[in-house]
Amino acid sequence: MPSIQATVAAAEGLHARPASLFVQEAARQPVKVTVGRPGSAPVDARSLLAVMTLGARHGETLELSAEGDEALAALHTLAALLAADPVQ
Template sequence: MRGTAGPRNRPPPPCRSRRPRHRPRPEAADPQAAQPRGAPKPAGPGHPGPIPFQIPSTLRRDPMPQRTVTVGSRSGLHARPASLFVQAAARQPVRVTVARDGRDPVDARSLLSVLALGARHGDAVVLAAEGDGAEAAIEELAALLAADLDAKE
């Protein structure tokens, strides 16, 4: 039967929900209701208004120590130099990260992550660490990166 509406040709049933699909907004009788959502409400008489949030001094941290270093190895951070760098980073008491060209920092203890940076000779990398001993860790790793680790000893 070609002319009859089968189960596939039938229109969808009407929505039987009793709730309206949207609520009509009431007309703004007072000026506060006319403001857009999320806008600060004006302070009433005797109320100073919103108090700005400040981080307590006990919770503030000094910025993470960072240092920009130029890679000194002729082959860059590849194979042997990267392995020596990762071993030195693993000996540090703090977590050290390394980044190149404004990219996201990676864990300096991960050989694959350091190799994936693709840092070549003369590239600038940023070392960062946080915690007790961060400055000393960055100094030691920066000296290691700046040295030519491929030179014959």
């Protein structure tokens, strides 16, 4: 299963608006993506509640994983979204 790490760039972390934008983009992907802290149990990236429960803060590194034919493309898309502050 491919995985990639990304740093949360949003000033308020992965809460409210940034989390909502991330979840919406994850739902558009053709493969199921999970997100979590490296070494911890991941959550479904399509679940707003699960993503917000992570409590990811600005500057924190998260690990994204996916499985399937288009997994790497999905991971790079979502990692780029985390690495940019989508609210600005």
